[in-house]
Amino acid sequence: MNGSPLTRFGTGWLLVLPFLALVVALFLGPIANILWLSVTDPEPGLGNYAALVTSDNLAGILWTTIRICVITTAFSVVLGYSIAYAMVHVAQGSRNRMLGLLLVSFWISVLVRTFSWLMLLGRKGLVNETLLGIGLIAQPIEFMRNELGVLIGMVHYMIPYAVLPLLASMQNIDTRVLAASRSLGATGTQTFWRIYLPLTKPGLVAAALLVFILSLGFYVTPAILGGGKVLMVAEYISVQILVTLRWGTAAMLAALMLFGVLALLFVMSRFMKLSTVFGGAKA
Amino acid sequence: MHDKQFMREAAQEGAKAFKEGRMDRRTFLVLCGMAGIATQAVIAGDAEAAANEIVMWNWGGQSEECHGKAIGDPFTAETGMPLKFDTSGPLQGKIKEMVDSGNVTADVCDADLFDAVALGPSGHLEPIDYDIVSKDRTLPQYALEHGVSIILYGYAFVYDTEAYGDNPPKNWADFFDTAKFPGKRSLYKWANGALEGALLADGVAKDALYPLDMDRALAKIKSIKDDSLYWGSGSEAHSMVVNGEVSMGMIWQNRGRNIEMDTDGRYKLVMNEALAMPGAYIVPKGNPAGREAVMKFIATAQSVPSQLTLLGCLGMTPSNPEAFAQIPEDQQPYAITSAMNIDGIVYNDPTWWGENGGDAVNAFLEAIS
Numbered sequence: 001m002n003g004s005p006l007t008r009f010g011t012g013w014l015l016v017l018p019f020l021a022l023v024v025a026l027f028l029g030p031i032a033n034i035l036w037l038s039v040t041d042p043e044p045g046l047g048n049y050a051a052l053v054t055s056d057n058l059a060g061i062l063w064t065t066i067r068i069c070v071i072t073t074a075f076s077v078v079l080g081y082s083i084a085y086a087m088v089h090v091a092q093g094s095r096n097r098m099l100g101l102l103l104v105s106f107w108i109s110v111l112v113r114t115f116s117w118l119m120l121l122g123r124k125g126l127v128n129e130t131l132l133g134i135g136l137i138a139q140p141i142e143f144m145r146n147e148l149g150v151l152i153g154m155v156h157y158m159i160p161y162a163v164l165p166l167l168a169s170m171q172n173i174d175t176r177v178l179a180a181s182r183s184l185g186a187t188g189t190q191t192f193w194r195i196y197l198p199l200t201k202p203g204l205v206a207a208a209l210l211v212f213i214l215s216l217g218f219y220v221t222p223a224i225l226g227g228g229k230v231l232m233v234a235e236y237i238s239v240q241i242l243v244t245l246r247w248g249t250a251a252m253l254a255a256l257m258l259f260g261v262l263a264l265l266f267v268m269s270r271f272m273k274l275s276t277v278f279g280g281a282k283a
Numbered sequence: 284m285h286d287k288q289f290m291r292e293a294a295q296e297g298a299k300a301f302k303e304g305r306m307d308r309r310t311f312l313v314l315c316g317m318a319g320i321a322t323q324a325v326i327a328g329d330a331e332a333a334a335n336e337i338v339m340w341n342w343g344g345q346s347e348e349c350h351g352k353a354i355g356d357p358f359t360a361e362t363g364m365p366l367k368f369d370t371s372g373p374l375q376g377k378i379k380e381m382v383d384s385g386n387v388t389a390d391v392c393d394a395d396l397f398d399a400v401a402l403g404p405s406g407h408l409e410p411i412d413y414d415i416v417s418k419d420r421t422l423p424q425y426a427l428e429h430g431v432s433i434i435l436y437g438y439a440f441v442y443d444t445e446a447y448g449d450n451p452p453k454n455w456a457d458f459f460d461t462a463k464f465p466g467k468r469s470l471y472k473w474a475n476g477a478l479e480g481a482l483l484a485d486g487v488a489k490d491a492l493y494p495l496d497m498d499r500a501l502a503k504i505k506s507i508k509d510d511s512l513y514w515g516s517g518s519e520a521h522s523m524v525v526n527g528e529v530s531m532g533m534i535w536q537n538r539g540r541n542i543e544m545d546t547d548g549r550y551k552l553v554m555n556e557a558l559a560m561p562g563a564y565i566v567p568k569g570n571p572a573g574r575e576a577v578m579k580f581i582a583t584a585q586s587v588p589s590q591l592t593l594l595g596c597l598g599m600t601p602s603n604p605e606a607f608a609q610i611p612e613d614q615q616p617y618a619i620t621s622a623m624n625i626d627g628i629v630y631n632d633p634t635w636w637g638e639n640g641g642d643a644v645n646a647f648l649e650a651i652s
Contacts, residue, residue: 244645
């Protein structure tokens, strides 16, 4: 680590070169293929992209997708923030147990979770039957098989993804800063809003980006919990590839998602250093 | 191009030798390596599939056991070729991808007849050889150039006897009438059958269904949209009904049979106006076992004993008219072509669906989402 920055850079590149070549061959190649498909199938030109403007159907699907992803991100990050906050403020033993539970949740397949929600909140699920039984409601509440169901399922799945970057960011905060704030006369609330929250901003952005990007590709949960009425872009792409053979449309939507995410990262990079967001929190 | 062809053949010959024990595993893999065939492709069965066997591409579950018993056993007894399975589901896009990639690993797909219409003209399928396969052993309208119907499945519906005990629904008109029959409905998400049901409910005559009047069908679908859920798989359709999410559910008729049995008759299947769908065998272009072998396999599947075994095992209805009269008593209520049901059913037009299916599915998705 004591060479000049340039040689360090050079050796580093040499080390990753084989993997870089692998990534280019196995990752960029297919992506180029997809991009090519989006301007050549069914006929050469930008017809697939023009359909974005001319087709109400596509616009509707994109709008549904973005709406659901934004709401999911908002809820996941807020709930994830409180969980992470609790985790850094409990004793070490409890924190380890909480982290254990959080990580275990990654092992549970998305299908199992989806069907569990149906059993809990479905029309004849545990919650509705109980509420009906004690006479609190006359009609079952429609939690599932609609957009609300999709949101419940997605937020539940995404919370752990929001917690991890937030936790990393909170653990790196120098708590003496908070003590200093209190000793200078700020109340607890003021310290939180003016000191703690701004210090966790990189974690917040990382969590929001991660959750939003993962949500964009969600397929199983909307397909099942939406009862067929909540069509998101991932499911639509799959239908266009497998059933209707509109590979050009599917490739166009895939390209749109890719560039959408890249554009998002670019916009973010204008406001803050992405390196602090992704991992390099300890500047 | 020729080199590639040669290498493929070298690998296939090697696979045969490997199968028969004339070549050890290591030599075979070296050969594959030289031929530029990824080990994964070998394991998946490209070269392997050539080694004197038929690979059926189907949907997994019980179908493996049932197809093995009904068609595989007699076929192996006759030809010595075993039947193997790829259970990843031969959707149109996957068949197209497989043929386009030049790495064809399946010999016969358990698909829909409309797939034959959609993929045949673009050169993705082998034509059916009607010197080996019999046109008389299927319904006359279901022996097409690139596919032949082996079984029939159907879109029917089940209803909750506790909700409509005294005045049960009898046809699609009742299914779409939420005023007379209040309660939730479930329909197939990918348009098939749902469009026909909607048009029949709207008063279109059985023999005047095709070409489908999409606007009229979608208007009818939308009229009950607030009361409808849509399923994408048989198990989802099943659970929507037995978990009480809907009071009437459109369903594949063999699933309907299972629901009646599982719930001791609480839910009842209505076969009147059931839509008969031709399930077909289609052959990807350049299938590894060769065209003749797979045509013999398809011919075996047409035999009456094979057809009746599939009916007993999977609830798939025979398409061979010789078998209609031999449908056993206990299967009569659920079989599409039984004497009991055959007059009430409506036949799907695979040519319309093959040519217009893509647009129809997208329009349907737009209407329900």
